[in-house]
Amino acid sequence: MPVVKPVVKPARPWFSSGPTAKRPGYKLAGLSEALHGRGIRAPETTARFAYGLKLTREVLGVPDDYVMVFTPGSDTGAVEAALWGMLGPKPVTVVAFENFGLTWAEDVRDHLKLDPVVVKAPWGDLPDLSVVDWSHDVVFPWNGTTSGVKVPDGDWIAADREGLSICDATSAAFAQPLDWAKLDVTTFSFQKALGGEAGIGVMVMSPRAVARLDENVPAWPVPKVLRLTGKDGKFDRTLAEGVVINTASVLTMEDWIDALEWAKSVGGCEALIARTDANYAALEAWVQKTAWVDFLPQREDIRSTTSVCLKFTDDRVSALDDKGQKTFVKRFKALLEDEGAVYDMEPHRNAPPGLRLWCGCTVETADVVAIGPWLEWAFATAVAEI
Missing domain, CATH: 3.40.640.10 (Type I PLP-dependent aspartate aminotransferase-like (Major domain))
Known part of the structure; x- marks a missing residue:
């Protein structure tokens, strides 16, 4: 059954691992x-x-x-x-x-x-x-x-x-x-x-x-x-x-x-770490309930809470060669960016094909939660084209 395109988008759809999202409320005029x-x-x-x-x-x-x-x-x-x-x-x-x-x-x-x-x-x-x-x-x-x-x-x-x-x-x-x-x-x-x-x-x-x-x-x-x-x-x-x-x-x-x-103003480094941990926890909860994706690191204690790297576990994607998987990621990325829903979710060019999403302290947890349905829609759409 096709996945329905979500309606609610992240208010700040920026998930690049560098440069990362500006702080909430940032204005260049400041x-x-x-x-x-x-x-x-x-x-x-x-x-x-x-x-x-x-x-x-x-x-x-x-x-x-x-x-x-x-x-x-x-x-x-x-x-x-x-x-x-x-x-x-x-x-x-x-x-x-x-x-x-x-x-x-x-x-x-x-x-x-x-x-x-x-x-x-x-x-x-x-x-x-x-x-x-x-x-x-x-x-x-x-x-x-x-x-x-x-x-x-x-x-x-x-x-x-x-x-x-x-x-x-x-x-x-x-x-x-x-x-x-x-x-x-x-x-x-x-x-x-x-x-x-x-x-x-x-x-x-x-x-x-x-x-x-x-x-x-x-x-x-x-x-x-x-x-x-x-x-x-x-x-x-x-x-x-x-x-x-x-x-x-x-x-x-x-x-x-x-x-x-x-x-x-938000409480210093302790508060920044807490914000990061909350973002990571929101993404982790989505990964745990999603069948086609998993963390690239298998050990929980070594998983980054900032530059979170994920891999595809779906057999249809795994069956593709490296070039095919990279093409799949490009299509996945284009679907999301054409909708203005999630920007820069692709992995580093030398990393294995998959997803990379920044969960650092300048990201809002509500935006992390909001990307889950969009990732599911993009995956369903892209995998149907294989």
Whole structure:
């Protein structure tokens, strides 16, 4: 029996995993006081960037003795700045269970010419973290944006580690609890959990990470846009005071400040995590009652609550080859977007065919509930065309 097209649409049908949905009630006009046309190092501009760092620290609950800086290039730039500026003194392990973990492993091997140990797992799974050697510097994602897999906690990270823990937390920050005592370098971008604009990354560094910058002389030239040290070869402390490595968008910063002030107004990080968990629970309830779909990760404790990745379990879709399944996803996506019901529900281009739906804190739970009937209608329509 054909599924009837739903009537009620999500009020905010945006489910991209980056840039993610803006905060509820967002209006571009609210940024009208931005310091357009001012020098990036003018005192007023630097003060706004410093205020952005201060708000970020307050919302996330970053320890007082940790240092925070902005980097060019979003989260990618922040991770690369850590790799290029800090690696070398110790062996390196990269934990890779999704696209970006694999990218960091390639960069360490092919560009820095180091020989990392790569601890891998297939899509939808988490590797055996007990094999990680903490005499190494260890690079890992907290939440795999492209695979829907997260580390369950920070218990696997050694408290007495010799190496640095370098964590790509871009789709976990503001949405999942981060164990700061176990993290030496934590990176994220504006455009993930709080729906900011792209282009600027954030790096949070423990005293151990700052000491590494002060002491380490990389064996390779570090590009200026990744350079966290000054002419004396030590960490440039002005970066922690609102100075930026290169020219950054003041409008993007004002957008970030707007998101952070909203986050404080709703109750801070604890409230943001609760909003995320409620969204995930709503989607989980729909998955559990829907026969043709399941979570890509089979283990419940490693399922991402933000970038939720699903797979098709219907035999008619499973019988298609990879190209056929990708074509099916394109048709599925087009049906939803032509109706203005759900935007950007497709998986990452390197991930297995399926669905990926952002459930972070800027999404409203009522909108997550509203997408279920639309997904069912799109599936029934697309599968009938096979």
